[in-house]
Amino acid sequence: xxxxxxxxxxxxxxxxxxxxxxxxxxxxxxxxxxxxxxxxxxxxxxxxxxxxxxxxxxxxxxxxxxxxxxxxxxxxxxxxxxxxxxxxxxxxxxxxxxxxxxxxxxxxxxxxxxxxxxxxxxxxxxxxxxxxxxxxxxxxxxxxxxxxxxxxxxxxxxxxxxxxxxxxxxxxxxxxxxxxxxxxxxxxxxxxxxxxxxxxxxxxxxxxxxxxxxxxxxxxxxxxxxxxxxxxxxxxxxxxxxxxxxxxxxxxxxxxx
Numbered sequence: 001x002x003x004x005x006x007x008x009x010x011x012x013x014x015x016x017x018x019x020x021x022x023x024x025x026x027x028x029x030x031x032x033x034x035x036x037x038x039x040x041x042x043x044x045x046x047x048x049x050x051x052x053x054x055x056x057x058x059x060x061x062x063x064x065x066x067x068x069x070x071x072x073x074x075x076x077x078x079x080x081x082x083x084x085x086x087x088x089x090x091x092x093x094x095x096x097x098x099x100x101x102x103x104x105x106x107x108x109x110x111x112x113x114x115x116x117x118x119x120x121x122x123x124x125x126x127x128x129x130x131x132x133x134x135x136x137x138x139x140x141x142x143x144x145x146x147x148x149x150x151x152x153x154x155x156x157x158x159x160x161x162x163x164x165x166x167x168x169x170x171x172x173x174x175x176x177x178x179x180x181x182x183x184x185x186x187x188x189x190x191x192x193x194x195x196x197x198x199x200x201x202x203x204x205x206x207x208x209x210x211x212x213x214x215x216x217x218x219x220x221x222x223x224x225x226x227x228x229x230x231x232x233x234x235x236x237x238x239x240x241x242x243x244x245x246x247x248x249x250x251x252x253x254x255x256x257x
Contacts, residue, residue: 002013007022014023026046028039033048040049052072054065059074066075078098080091085100092101104124106117111126118127128134130150132143137152144153156176158169163178170179182202184195189204196205208228210221215230222231234254236247241256248257 002015002020005013005020005022007013010025011022012025013020015021016023026041026044028041028046031039031046031048033039036051037048038051039046041047042049052070054067054072057065057072057074059065062077062079063074064077065072067073068075078093078096080093080098083091083098083100085091088103089100090103091098093099094101104119104122106119106124109117109124109126111117115126115128117124119125120127130145130148132145132150135143135150135152137143140155140157141152142155143150145151146153156171156174158171158176161169161176161178163169166181167178168181169176171177172179182197182200184197184202187195187202187204189195192207193204194207195202197203198205208223208226210223210228213221213228213230215221218233219230220233221228223229224231234249234252236249236254239247239254239256241247245256247254249255250257
């Protein structure tokens with residue numbers, strides 16, 4: 001077989017009459033092609049393919065195919081990119097070619113009442129006089145007429161307002177104002193409740209208690225440091241008595257008897 005058969009460069013092993021034999025690799029060397037075609041190696045075999053041309057050659061946007069030294073090549077389309085025009089003129093594409101033409105202007109344009117001529121997308125256009133009527137501003141700003149033009153200016157805010165100790169800035173009737181900080185100082189709560197600051201505001205909340213606390217077996221709820229906590233039930237387990245005495249549970253508490 002050809003498995004362990006080594007051939008020289010330019011040849012390959014083929015089984016001929018049941019024996020491995022080194023034969024020349026297929027190539028375009030002895031292949032003759034017809035007019036308008038040339039030989040190319042395709043999947044390891046010589047094949048006559050059409051000569052290169054712009055017919056089926058795809059170029060990127062902004063380029064076109066041209067034959068250069070017998071090969072199709074994408075070259076830039078004619079454009080105004082490198083064209084310099086004189087004062088008062090600009091480059092425009094006319095019939096596919098760059099040309100210097102006079103600049104459009106508002107010079108000879110007459111507009112109706114409440115409108116004025118403006119250059120829009122390179123051309124003169126009569127547009128409404130500037131106003132805040134249809135002027136859209138970003139969030140946090142509002143429209144104001146400044147020197148005859150609508151302008152987005154920041155809304156009055158607490159952003160740059162500095163307030164004294166114990167006060168904070170709040171918007172009152174649309175304007176920033178320093179007001180006392182909310183606190184539990186002047187907040188009165190009903191029986192069984194106490195004042196707590198919640199999300200920066202004073203709120204009356206139920207006093208902590210063992211009322212709704214469920215503890216596991218062998219434990220009971222006790223108020224510890226002002227809060228309910230499950231603690232082990234009293235027992236004789238870790239209770240030490242003097243010699244001659246022993247621990248007994250009396251009325252639910254360990255006692256030395």
